[in-house]
Amino acid sequence: MNHPATTTPRADRCGMQIPGAGPVARLLLAGGLSLVVVIVAGVQLGAVDLTWSQVWAGLTGDSTQHVQRVVFELRLPRTLTGALIGIHFALSGWLLQLLSRNPLAEAGILGISAGASLVAVVAFIIGDWLVSSADPYNNTSFALQYLPLFAMAGGLVTALAVYFLGMRHGQLSPVKMTLTGAVIAGMLHALTTGALAFWGHAHTELVAQWLAGSLYGAEWQHLHTLLPWTLIGLVGVGLLVRPLEVMQLDDQHVRTLGLGLNRWRAFALLIATLLAASAVGVVGPVGFIGLLIPHISRRLAGANLPVQLVLCVLLGAVLAVLADLLGRTLFTPYEVPVGVVSAVLGVPFFLYLLSRQP
Amino acid sequence: MACLRNRIATILLVVLLSPASGWAQDETIRLTDDRGETLRLSEPAARPAAISTFGADVALALEIPPVAVTDYGLQGVPDYLASRLDGVTGLGPRHQPNLEVLSSVRPDLVIAIRRYTEKDGDQIEAIAPMLALDLITVQDSLRGVELAGQALGAPAKASALNTRFLDRVQLLADRNKPKPAETVALLTSGSETPFVYYDHFLPTALLERLGFDNVGGQPPNPDSGIPLGYRISLEALLELNPDTILLLPTSRQRAFTMNPIWPYLKAVRTGQVYEVPHYWKEGAGPIARERILDDIQRLLLTSEPDK
Amino acid sequence: MTGSDSAIRPMGLYGATVFLLVLLFFAGLMAGSRWVSPTLLLSAIDGSSDLLTRITVLELRLPRNLLGILGGAALGVAGAVMQGVTRNSLASPGLTGVIASAALAVVSLRTLSSPGALWLPLMALAGGLLGGALTFAIAGRRQLQPERVVLAGIAVTSLATALTTGLLLVSGAEAAELYYWLAGSLMGRGWLQLQMVLPWLLLPLGALIAMQRPLRLLQLDDDLALAMGLSVGRWRLIFLLLALLLAAALVAFTGPIVFIGLVAPHIARRLAGNQIQHWLPLSALFGGLLLLAADILARQLAFPQELPVGMLTALIGAPWLIYLLNSRTSPRSA
Numbered sequence: 001m002n003h004p005a006t007t008t009p010r011a012d013r014c015g016m017q018i019p020g021a022g023p024v025a026r027l028l029l030a031g032g033l034s035l036v037v038v039i040v041a042g043v044q045l046g047a048v049d050l051t052w053s054q055v056w057a058g059l060t061g062d063s064t065q066h067v068q069r070v071v072f073e074l075r076l077p078r079t080l081t082g083a084l085i086g087i088h089f090a091l092s093g094w095l096l097q098l099l100s101r102n103p104l105a106e107a108g109i110l111g112i113s114a115g116a117s118l119v120a121v122v123a124f125i126i127g128d129w130l131v132s133s134a135d136p137y138n139n140t141s142f143a144l145q146y147l148p149l150f151a152m153a154g155g156l157v158t159a160l161a162v163y164f165l166g167m168r169h170g171q172l173s174p175v176k177m178t179l180t181g182a183v184i185a186g187m188l189h190a191l192t193t194g195a196l197a198f199w200g201h202a203h204t205e206l207v208a209q210w211l212a213g214s215l216y217g218a219e220w221q222h223l224h225t226l227l228p229w230t231l232i233g234l235v236g237v238g239l240l241v242r243p244l245e246v247m248q249l250d251d252q253h254v255r256t257l258g259l260g261l262n263r264w265r266a267f268a269l270l271i272a273t274l275l276a277a278s279a280v281g282v283v284g285p286v287g288f289i290g291l292l293i294p295h296i297s298r299r300l301a302g303a304n305l306p307v308q309l310v311l312c313v314l315l316g317a318v319l320a321v322l323a324d325l326l327g328r329t330l331f332t333p334y335e336v337p338v339g340v341v342s343a344v345l346g347v348p349f350f351l352y353l354l355s356r357q358p
Numbered sequence: 359m360a361c362l363r364n365r366i367a368t369i370l371l372v373v374l375l376s377p378a379s380g381w382a383q384d385e386t387i388r389l390t391d392d393r394g395e396t397l398r399l400s401e402p403a404a405r406p407a408a409i410s411t412f413g414a415d416v417a418l419a420l421e422i423p424p425v426a427v428t429d430y431g432l433q434g435v436p437d438y439l440a441s442r443l444d445g446v447t448g449l450g451p452r453h454q455p456n457l458e459v460l461s462s463v464r465p466d467l468v469i470a471i472r473r474y475t476e477k478d479g480d481q482i483e484a485i486a487p488m489l490a491l492d493l494i495t496v497q498d499s500l501r502g503v504e505l506a507g508q509a510l511g512a513p514a515k516a517s518a519l520n521t522r523f524l525d526r527v528q529l530l531a532d533r534n535k536p537k538p539a540e541t542v543a544l545l546t547s548g549s550e551t552p553f554v555y556y557d558h559f560l561p562t563a564l565l566e567r568l569g570f571d572n573v574g575g576q577p578p579n580p581d582s583g584i585p586l587g588y589r590i591s592l593e594a595l596l597e598l599n600p601d602t603i604l605l606l607p608t609s610r611q612r613a614f615t616m617n618p619i620w621p622y623l624k625a626v627r628t629g630q631v632y633e634v635p636h637y638w639k640e641g642a643g644p645i646a647r648e649r650i651l652d653d654i655q656r657l658l659l660t661s662e663p664d665k
Numbered sequence: 666m667t668g669s670d671s672a673i674r675p676m677g678l679y680g681a682t683v684f685l686l687v688l689l690f691f692a693g694l695m696a697g698s699r700w701v702s703p704t705l706l707l708s709a710i711d712g713s714s715d716l717l718t719r720i721t722v723l724e725l726r727l728p729r730n731l732l733g734i735l736g737g738a739a740l741g742v743a744g745a746v747m748q749g750v751t752r753n754s755l756a757s758p759g760l761t762g763v764i765a766s767a768a769l770a771v772v773s774l775r776t777l778s779s780p781g782a783l784w785l786p787l788m789a790l791a792g793g794l795l796g797g798a799l800t801f802a803i804a805g806r807r808q809l810q811p812e813r814v815v816l817a818g819i820a821v822t823s824l825a826t827a828l829t830t831g832l833l834l835v836s837g838a839e840a841a842e843l844y845y846w847l848a849g850s851l852m853g854r855g856w857l858q859l860q861m862v863l864p865w866l867l868l869p870l871g872a873l874i875a876m877q878r879p880l881r882l883l884q885l886d887d888d889l890a891l892a893m894g895l896s897v898g899r900w901r902l903i904f905l906l907l908a909l910l911l912a913a914a915l916v917a918f919t920g921p922i923v924f925i926g927l928v929a930p931h932i933a934r935r936l937a938g939n940q941i942q943h944w945l946p947l948s949a950l951f952g953g954l955l956l957l958a959a960d961i962l963a964r965q966l967a968f969p970q971e972l973p974v975g976m977l978t979a980l981i982g983a984p985w986l987i988y989l990l991n992s993r994t995s996p997r998s999a
Contacts, residue, residue, distance in 0.1 A: 047458040066461050073484060074457055104803070104816035108823055127476070144477055165987055178812050179990055182760060182819055186923055187983030189826070190848075194976030197841075197848035198967070201553065202584045203473045204841040205453040205834060212830040216454050217478040287823045333448050333456035334431065336831065343827035346820075430837035432776075451837070550853025551845055588970050589845065592853050593698040593721050609839050611779045618724045618855025622716070639838065 024307050027300055031314035035083070038321045042079030043071060045325060047332040073219065081218040081282065082324045082338065083317035084226050086289055088279035090316025091237055093290025094297070094308065095272040098244055099265060100174040106290035107276035109181040113285030114188035115158025116151040116277065117211055120284070121192050123150050124207045125199045147210075148225055152281030158184060159273040172265055213286035213339020215324050222282050229278035236271035237309060244268065245305050286339040288346040289319055295349075319345075389489065389505050392472050392498070393479075397487040402511020403467035407486065409455045411436050412493050413469030415643020416506040418442050420515055425463045428452040438637050438649060461485050467509055473584065491642075494583035496563045499642035500524075519644045526651060527567055534569040534659055542570045542658070543600040544638070548614025548631070552595065555587035560641045561604075561634075561650050568654060573598040592619050599623060602630040602658060606639055632657045675943050678936055682950040686734065689957045693730040694722055696961055698969055728856045733960045734953035735859075736851075736915045737925055739866045741952020743908040744926030745933065745945050746873065749884040750904045754934075755815050757927035758793075758912035762821030764923060766796020767916040769825040769832075772843055776836040786865055786917040793913030796821050797905065849920040849975025851960045858918050865914030869907040873945065880904060884941055922975050924982025925952050931989055955981065 044055050048070055057063035058071030093106040107113065127144050162184055166177030192211070200207055209216065243264040276290070297311035320338060323345065327336035387399040407426040408414040417424040418439065426447040429435045435443050447463050449455040453474045460468070465486045472490040475482060482488050489509060491502040500520050507516020544562050546553040555562050556577040566572055574587055590598075596619050603625040605614075614620050614631075625631050634653055637646040695701045701709070701722060708714040709722040740758065747756035758764045770792025774780045780788075803817040829847070833840045873880065879900045882890040887897050912926060933947035959977040966972055 047456050048462045066464060069461050069484065070458050073481075074461070102812065102816055104813070104820055106820075109816065109819055147477075165991065175812050176990060179755065179815060180987060182815050183983050183986045183990070185819070186759060187979040190923055190975045190979030193844065194848040194973045194979075197845040197973055198589075198970070198976075199585070200844070201841045202586055203453065204844055205451065205837075206474050206477060208830055208833050208840060208844070209454055212827065212834060214454075217457070217481055219481060287820075287827065291820060333450035333459045334835070335450065335454060335456065337834070339827055340831035340834075343824050343831070346824055431835040433837045451834075454834075546842065549842075550855075550858075551842075551850060552853075553841070589852075591698050591964070591969060591971050592725055594969050596717060596720060596725075597698070608842065609775060609779050609836075611781070616782060616857060617853060618728070618857065619720060622720050622724070636838070 024301070024304070027307065028310055028314070031311055031318070034318050035314050035321075038318050038325070039079055039083065042082070042321050042325050043075045045329055046070065046075055047328060077220045077223050078215050078218040078324065079321055081223050081226060082215050082321045084223065084230050085215075085279040085283050085286065086293075086316035086318070086320025087230060087313050088226075088233065088275040088316075089286055089289040089320070090293035090297075090312040091233060091309075092272045092276040092279075094294040094312045095237070095240070095244075095268050095275075096290070097294050098247070099268055099272070100178060102174070102178070103295060104291070105178070106287060107272065107280075108185060108285070108287045108290075109178055110273060110276070111158040111162050111181050111185040111188060112155035112273060112276045113280055113287060114185040114192065116155035116280040117285060118188045118192045118195070119154025120147060120151045120210055121195050121200065121207055123147055124203070124210075125195065148222070148281040150281075151284075152277045155277035155280050156273060158188065159269075159277065163269065171262060172269070209337060210284045212337040213284040213342075214335075214337035215283055216335060216337070218283070226278060226282055229274060233271055233275040233278075234313075236267070236274075240264070240268050240271065241306050241309060248303075248305075284337075284339060286320070286342055288339075288342040288349075289316055289323075292342075292346060292349050293319060387508055389508055391489045391505065392492045392501075393476075393490050395488075395490070397489060397509070399467065399487060399509060403465075403509050404511075405463070405465045406467045406469055406506075406510060407449070407460060407463060407465035408469050409449065409452055409475055409482070410469065410471035410491075410493065411439070411637070411640040411646070412471065412491065412499075412502060412643045413506075414439055414443060414446075415645045416469065416503055416516075417510065419503075419519060419644040420507060420510050420512045422510050422512070425465050426460060428455050436637060436640070438635065438646065455482070457481055457485070469506055469509075492583050493640070493642040494560065494586065495558050496560055496567075498583070499560055499647060502642055503644055523644065523647060523651075526648075527564065530651065530655060530659065531568050537569065539569055539571045540602060540658075541573050541598070541600040542602040542604065543573045543595070543598070543625075544604045544606070544634075546606050547608040547610065548603070548605050548617055548620060549608070549610060550592075550613075550616050550618075551589055552592075552617075553587055554590040554595070556585075558583065559586055560647065561638045564647075564650060565654065565658075568659070570602075570658070573600045592617070595619065596622065600625055601628075602632070604638075604657075605631065605633045607633060607636050675937065675940060678943075678947065679950070682947070682954065686950065686954055686957070689954065689961065690730050690734070693733070693957060693961050694726050697721065697726060697964055724855055728859045729851050729854055729960070730957060732854050732859050732862070732919075733851055733957040735863075735866055736919060736922075737929070737952040737954065737956025738949035739870070739911040739915050739952070740922065740925040740956070741929030741933070741948035741950075742870060742873065742945060743911040744952075745930035745948035746880070746904050746908040747926070748930050749880065749941075749944065750901050751814070752884070753814055754931070755812075755927070757924075757930075758908070759822075759921075759923035759926055760815055761800045761818040762796040762825060763793040763800075763909055763912050764916055764921045765822040765825035765829075766799075767793035767913040768847060768921045769796075769829045771917055772829050772832055772847065775843060775846075776832045776839065782861065786862070786914045789917035790910060790913045792825075793909050793916065794906075796825060797909050801905075845973065846920045848973030849922040849978070850963070850971070850973045851919055851956075852963075852971050854918065862914060862918045866911060869910045870949075872907055873904075876900075876903075877942075880945070881941060884944075920973075920975065922956065922978055924978050924986070925955050928982045928985055929955055931986070 054067050055071055058067045096105040097103055162177060162181045165180045168176050196207055293312055293316045296315055297308045301307035301311050323341040324338040327338055327341045385401055389397045405425045406417045408424045409428050414424050414427040424446060426449050427443055428449045428451060431451050449459055452471060468482055468486045468488040470488050470490045472492050475490055489505055492498045493502060503516050503520055507513045542565055544555045554574045556574045557566055557572050558577050562572040562574060620626055638650055641647050641650045694706055701718060705714060705718055709719045744757040748754050767789040770788040771785055774788045800817045800821045804813040833843055836843060879895055882893055882895055883900055890897050929952035930948040932951045933944050937943040937947055959981060960974050963972045963974040963977050
């Protein structure tokens with residue numbers, strides 16, 4: 001829920017004034033700086049220790065094959081992909097929370113994660129059968145090569161189903177959509193677990209890793225797959241800022257202003273879905289970024305939507321990269337998937353929400 | 359002039375013919391793994407990394423210590439190899455081998471289990487040529503050892519391992535032939551929802567070769583190794599009523615006490631229930647498969663006079 | 666909506682449901698990997714059949730059917746109680762994160778140590794309690810709007826699921842077994858499991874029967890209940906705890922089974938209309954019916970293997986719920 005900005009400007013609270021730099025600018029600066037720091041850390045830190053000079057050499061192509069590979073083929077694409085999916089999930093959650101006027105909304109409620117998960121599990125399972133049927137020598141099965149695309153399609157189809165079933169009298173009803181989404185997501189989740197249990201005995205952990213939301217094995221190709229959607233999403237969100245500001249007024253006002261409310265709502269849903277589905281397709285479901293980041297950005301930016309937007313972008317990327325970094329450096333050589341780390345970080349968040357209840 | 363022309367002709371001839379016939383000194387090892395991919399090694403590998411227990415097993419059997427191995431997470435490296443893998447770099451779990459660590463050990467060959475590395479295969483191959491193997495059936499094991507032997511520059515030793523193994527199987531089979539066929543089941547656990555393995559799985563295939571009758575039956579799709587088995591309903595298990603039950607280790611202690619038909623099974627009443635070690639699940643390696651034969655010999659083939 | 670259907674006479678309703686239940690019960694005794702005809706069934710009961718049939722019927726199918734009925738009833742009652750005391754027609758063990766948290770607790774126990782069977786219901790209960798408490802606390806104590814509870818429940822469920830998946834990734838070779846458990850199943854649950862779960866199910870049920878009056882008052886209106894001298898907050902807590910107990914204990918033994926706690930009370934309310942004194946018993950009956958039916962299907966559909974029953978309750982329950990959502994004008998209960 002949105003509270004009007006009642007906080008004093010940060011400069012005053014800190015007891016000092018920085019001439020010329022308003023609180024907003026400093027927020028954005030801090031956000032941007034954190035992003036840069038975190039990305040640099042993501043390239044610098046990892047399972048293998050590298051010095052500064054080695055990393056620099058790796059980036060400029062001037063080092064051993066091993067360092068080059070670690071820096072340029074493993075860490076850099078992984079970090080950048082992490083940043084992108086963080087942006088995707090954060091923006092998607094932000095849009096959904098604004099649309100449904102409910103602070104607990106995020107892409108999972110539209111069944112996107114559940115739909116993508118089911119398709120992914122089916123793809124892994126069918127991958128076995130396709131390999132076995134005709135040609136015993138079938139390299140990386142068709143199903144696995146196009147896994148991101150299939151999973152994204154699964155998420156999109158599910159979201160579409162939720163929209164259509166969530167309409168009441170031809171109009172999108174947020175309440176009904178939420179409930180329908182919950183029911184469909186629950187059903188798909190049960191089907192996914194059942195399918196994996198029944199058919200997936202041969203490589204359960206591999207599929208489970210995808211279901212946990214993992215950046216393991218992220219490469220440049222994933223980045224290229226994701227980038228167009230990021231751009232579409234950013235453009236869409238940019239277009240939506242003004243209409244969203246208007247939508248924050250209650251429906252009466254909006255109608256008198258003659259805004260095509262439903263069309264903008266539908267467009268916002270579309271953008272949120274595209275952002276979330278494309279991200280889930282590449283890394284699997286990572287729910288908590290979309291839940292946490294909009295809250296934090298709202299707290300920091302108040303009612304200023306454009307600033308919230310930018311903060312979501314920055315902080316979403318920061319959280320994702322940070323979560324991934326923690327996951328792959330804490331228990332080397334094991335990796336905790338980014339979905340699990342962000343879930344664990346979500347626990348104190350829930351406690352915080354608890355303490356905020358009236 | 360003629361000399362020069364001859365020389366040029368010779369050079370041309372050699373250049374043209376060499377791809378077709380192969381240089382006398384061409385030592386490129388060409389292997390086709392279970393994906394159908396061809397690996398080219400310019401010389402035998404001396405620094406193998408294992409993404410699977412098989413890789414570590416075969417490398418140790420051929421006396422070329424692996425430079426990195428995967429393990430089972432909280433359960434660590436397989437017990438039967440643990441003492442020989444002291445100090446070997448750990449890569450993490452087999453479904454998620456740490457690529458940075460793998461890169462840092464600079465392997466020149468990766469011996470991997472195919473069904474866990476399919477998804478990220480190209481990333482592993484960027485580090486070193488990957489020999490991806492199915493490792494499900496006896497044929498997979500024999501072929502895997504052969505291929506590994508060629509890749510590691512010890513083809514004769516690998517063939518010897520295979521021959522010795524097959525000879526031993528034959529010997530045990532002959533010794534067991536006169537006895538009536540006993541039915542046997544390999545279960546993941548004795549709990550309420552047991553999973554039974556099909557006939558093609560290496561340990562059950564060995565049992566079949568040695569004259570036992572595995573109750574798991576033939577797999578639905580003989581061309582594919584997957585699925586390995588199925589979750590057998592207790593009614594079906596009761597009907598099949600195997601003479602002997604072999605249980606793989608599980609974290610649930612005495613899980614069979616929760617199984618309602620347990621006291622009624624013939625194998626339980628006659629005391630023919632045995633727990634087998636974890637390498638039965640991943641028995642394709644030369645050391646593991648010999649140990650499986652040891653276990654079978656010890657548990658099932660010690661002949662009793664009044665049987 | 667509640668009064669729109671002319672309330673069906675309760676006796677007829679009970680009669681029909683019990684009849685269906687008995688029918689399914691016997692069908693469950695006869696169906697399985699081999700069909701046991703009625704005459705064979707009789708001979709199994711009186712001991713004159715072969716050992717195989719006797720064991721199949723008496724050790725496998727009989728306790729399993731009973732567990733299906735009791736477990737389904739427990740879930741139905743848990744859902745009905747939650748919906749009644751929060752006056753939120755969407756409260757249910759599944760949607761409030763109780764089932765997922767109980768499952769997480771059990772999975773963590775089984776991954777990190779080798780537990781004895783008695784620890785499982787206790788851990789499940791602890792997990793379910795935490796999860797449910799978290800959901801209701803997040804949703805806000807004042808106006809428990811249905812959607813807020815659902816959203817909070819989804820968030821808690823996602824958290825529990827993510828942590829469960831994380832645990833499964835380190836469980837190594839056990840992952841496949843744990844996943845099968847997570848899909849929910851009545852397979853292999855015999856007299857021992859039934860005995861162990863029985864006190865956890867019967868005691869709360871008994872307590873709920875004993876506390877009928879406060880329960881009915883709470884279902885009506887807070888102010889009315891206060892006027893009648895009921896300390897609303899305390900009773901609400903007690904009833905929620907009892908509901909949690911029922912759901913979490915069942916999860917410990919069968920794995921997570923969703924949608925029954927949501928669908929059964931809805932059917933009960935639809936058919937019983939305004940007569941709230943029948944909601945609970947009917948929810949129990951319909952819950953038992955649903956789970957038993959799903960289990961029989963699970964045994965037969967993938968013959969000779971068994972599908973996890975959680976898949977089937979989801980396939981049955983979800984479309985029904987969507988139909989319900991689409992045929993009512995408001996998701997809120999009376």
